[in-house]
Amino acid sequence: MSNVxxxxxxxxxxxxxxxxxxxxxxxxLAKALNISREDLLEELDxxxxxxRPPFNPDDYIDIYVDNDRVYVDxxxxxxxxPRLTAGEAAALAAAAELLRPATGDALxxxxxxxxxxxxxxxRERFRDMYRKIDASADAPPALGPLxxxxxxxxEVTFGYASPGRPAEPRRVRPYELLSHRGQWYLQGFxxxxxxxxxxxxxxxxxxxxxxxxxxxxxxxxxxVPNPARGASEASVRVRFTPTAAPYVKERFGQDARPLAxxxxxxxxxxxxxxxxxxxxxxxxGEAEVLEPASARAAVARAVHASIGS
Amino acid sequence: xxxxERILDLVALLLDARxxxxxxELREHFPADYGGSDDAAERKFERDKAELVELGFPLSYVxxxxxxxxxxxxxxxxxxxxxxxxxxxxxxxxxxxGSAALASGAFPGRDDLAHALRKIGFFAGESLxxxxxxxxxxxxxxxxxxxxxxxxEQLWDACSAHKWVxxxxxxxxxxxxxxxxxxxxxxxxxxxxxxxxxxCHLRQGLRTFHxxxxxxxxxxxxxxxxxxxxxxAGFSLDAHVAYFPWQYRFHEPLExxxxxxxxxxxxxxxxxxxxxxxxxxxGVVRARFPVTFLDGLARFVLSLGSDCxxxxxxxxxxxxxxxxxxxxxxxxxxxxxxxxx
Numbered sequence: 294m295s296n297v298x299x300x301x302x303x304x305x306x307x308x309x310x311x312x313x314x315x316x317x318x319x320x321x322l323a324k325a326l327n328i329s330r331e332d333l334l335e336e337l338d339x340x341x342x343x344x345r346p347p348f349n350p351d352d353y354i355d356i357y358v359d360n361d362r363v364y365v366d367x368x369x370x371x372x373x374x375p376r377l378t379a380g381e382a383a384a385l386a387a388a389a390e391l392l393r394p395a396t397g398d399a400l401x402x403x404x405x406x407x408x409x410x411x412x413x414x415x416r417e418r419f420r421d422m423y424r425k426i427d428a429s430a431d432a433p434p435a436l437g438p439l440x441x442x443x444x445x446x447x448e449v450t451f452g453y454a455s456p457g458r459p460a461e462p463r464r465v466r467p468y469e470l471l472s473h474r475g476q477w478y479l480q481g482f483x484x485x486x487x488x489x490x491x492x493x494x495x496x497x498x499x500x501x502x503x504x505x506x507x508x509x510x511x512x513x514x515x516x517v518p519n520p521a522r523g524a525s526e527a528s529v530r531v532r533f534t535p536t537a538a539p540y541v542k543e544r545f546g547q548d549a550r551p552l553a554x555x556x557x558x559x560x561x562x563x564x565x566x567x568x569x570x571x572x573x574x575x576x577x578g579e580a581e582v583l584e585p586a587s588a589r590a591a592v593a594r595a596v597h598a599s600i601g602s
Numbered sequence: 603x604x605x606x607e608r609i610l611d612l613v614a615l616l617l618d619a620r621x622x623x624x625x626x627e628l629r630e631h632f633p634a635d636y637g638g639s640d641d642a643a644e645r646k647f648e649r650d651k652a653e654l655v656e657l658g659f660p661l662s663y664v665x666x667x668x669x670x671x672x673x674x675x676x677x678x679x680x681x682x683x684x685x686x687x688x689x690x691x692x693x694x695x696x697x698x699x700g701s702a703a704l705a706s707g708a709f710p711g712r713d714d715l716a717h718a719l720r721k722i723g724f725f726a727g728e729s730l731x732x733x734x735x736x737x738x739x740x741x742x743x744x745x746x747x748x749x750x751x752x753x754x755e756q757l758w759d760a761c762s763a764h765k766w767v768x769x770x771x772x773x774x775x776x777x778x779x780x781x782x783x784x785x786x787x788x789x790x791x792x793x794x795x796x797x798x799x800x801x802c803h804l805r806q807g808l809r810t811f812h813x814x815x816x817x818x819x820x821x822x823x824x825x826x827x828x829x830x831x832x833x834x835a836g837f838s839l840d841a842h843v844a845y846f847p848w849q850y851r852f853h854e855p856l857e858x859x860x861x862x863x864x865x866x867x868x869x870x871x872x873x874x875x876x877x878x879x880x881x882x883x884x885g886v887v888r889a890r891f892p893v894t895f896l897d898g899l900a901r902f903v904l905s906l907g908s909d910c911x912x913x914x915x916x917x918x919x920x921x922x923x924x925x926x927x928x929x930x931x932x933x934x935x936x937x938x939x940x941x942x943x
Contacts, residue, residue: 297605298653301606301610301657302713304606306717306720339604340610352614371614371617372682373724374683375657375658376721378656382718385714388704391699391737392698392699399689407686410686412658425787425788426758426789426791427788470736471735471736473794474795475792475795476794543774573929574905575847577897577900589935590935592933593929596904596929596933
């Protein structure tokens with residue numbers, strides 16, 4: 294998209310926004326438009342030159358900054374933003390698919406309403422563009438109640454299955470949901486462990502939202518799980534054949550050490566035996582745990598269990 | 603006059619007009635812009651008009667009659683954004699998903715999405731929820747977000763305008779890169795990875811490309827408003843992009859039967875979506891489904907442990923056992939190391 298196009302879209306939103314929020318601060322307005330303060334002030338300058346012919350004094354948009362707050366006295370009929378374009382509605386609808394099916398009926402009814410406010414002439418294009426993105430992630434059903442619990446700041450309880458052990462009851466303050474490589478995680482404070490923890494949603498059982506409210510810390514932000522990060526004494530050394538090497542290099546970049554035979558070797562954090570064994574098995578026979586011996590044995594045990602030997 | 607300023611002036615003029623505005627009047631109103639030769643002025647106005655249409659501005663040309671003159675008119679009822687009357691819950695869903703996609707680093711149509719979020723929030727006042735959903739999408743490895751994001755934006759434009767793209771593609775399966783011209787049909791997200799599906803002129807057929815493996819990308823800029831191709835009727839992204847490793851189209855479909863017990867039996871539906879499920883006893887479920895990449899399934903079955911057994915057909919069982927034997931051979935205890943079971 295051209296810069297002119299982006300700028301026009303922004304300006305056609307800016308005037309109505311100030312019209313609806315008279316006295317909005319320069320900072321808040323810049324944030325709403327996702328531009329810098331300097332760029333915003335430039336845009337406001339431009340808008341003072343905009344109007345309709347014959348360009349009498351009353352024909353110009355009268356927008357100004359007073360005491361770091363923005364006001365508009367004459368909006369020249371720009372009191373509401375333009376409708377959603379087909380592209381805007383399609384991008385929003387495709388993004389909403391990310392949370393399906395966890396969002397239940399609310400998503401479907403929201404999409405129907407969305408389509409209702411697109412100009413009729415743009416609806417066919419909207420449907421056409423909407424079909425061009427398929428972002429239906431495999432959002433687990435737990436996402437719905439967890440999103441609600443996070444927004445309403447309510448504690449949750451669930452059973453959590455640690456590798457090789459039966460599910461254990463947990464009581465957690467949910468802070469943030471994170472999707473990484475198709476896997477969903479909940480970051481929160483675990484009362485049971487008295488510590489911040491990252492939980493995989495697919496290991497939760499019997500999730501319930503309680504009525505116990507809590508105040509989340511302002512800076513709660515889950516760390517992206519990275520098996521190659523924090524590799525310490527407990528790290529596991531894994532060797533890959535030349536066949537698997539290109540894929541491993543693609544994912545691990547510099548962290549994948551090339552070997553003489555064309556294979557690669559990586560070190561990954563060894564704090565999750567279940568993750569490690571699943572990961573190694575996902576390469577079929579193209580990956581081998583070199584050390585420690587306990588991790589090698591875990592992989593062998595998993596294979597024995599699988600084939601019932 | 604600056605082009606942005608001129609187009610905004612046109613918007614203000616047309617939104618205020620009660621009567622159609624003729625081309626002659628427009629030239630009078632904007633003598634410096636639409637002056638000069640007739641051809642040059644008309645070309646300039648055509649470009650401005652195209653921009654207005656692109657913005658969704660409902661501009662039309664009305665033929666005059668006895669009561670009305672010829673000219674351009676805008677339908678104000680269509681221009682202004684109406685309230686969608688979204689409930690708190692609906693707004694939360696759209697806002698959480700949209701913000702998560704926007705913050706994810708890689709989502710096609712980011713600019714469109716950002717504008718859409720602003721617009722749906724216009725009537726919501728201060729009641730917009732604070733989304734606490736974050737997604738890491740579309741990148742093969744860390745640090746690629748910017749590149750993937752830029753590629754997705756180009757592909758979004760190309761897909762929506764039906765323009766072909768020229769891409770330099772590096773597949774991990776082969777050394778080097780290939781140059782291809784592709785008609786982009788659409789983009790699919792699977793397990794955090796974006797895939798482009800389109801007609802590849804090099805291979806003369808439909809192909810899929812991981813967006814993070816595209817090294818260079820150029821969109822055909824010739825005749826931007828004329829489509830280069832049509833997407834075949836009935837085309838579905840879902841039919842071409844695998845959700846699970848056993849759905850990669852490497853082989854002819856083979857029907858496989860699994861037996862699931864214990865906790866895996868109750869998860870059968872979500873582990874193997876689309877499979878025909880049949881209870882075969884207390885807490886035992888049989889799942890039957892087609893497989894086009896047996897190794898992909900064998901690896902997954904191995905990772906599920908003793909609660910998932912491959913029943914048949916024999917070649918699938920043999921493949922799994924062969925793979926298991928291979929892994930066991932690789933993980934035999936090393937002499938001198940003591941391992942507790």
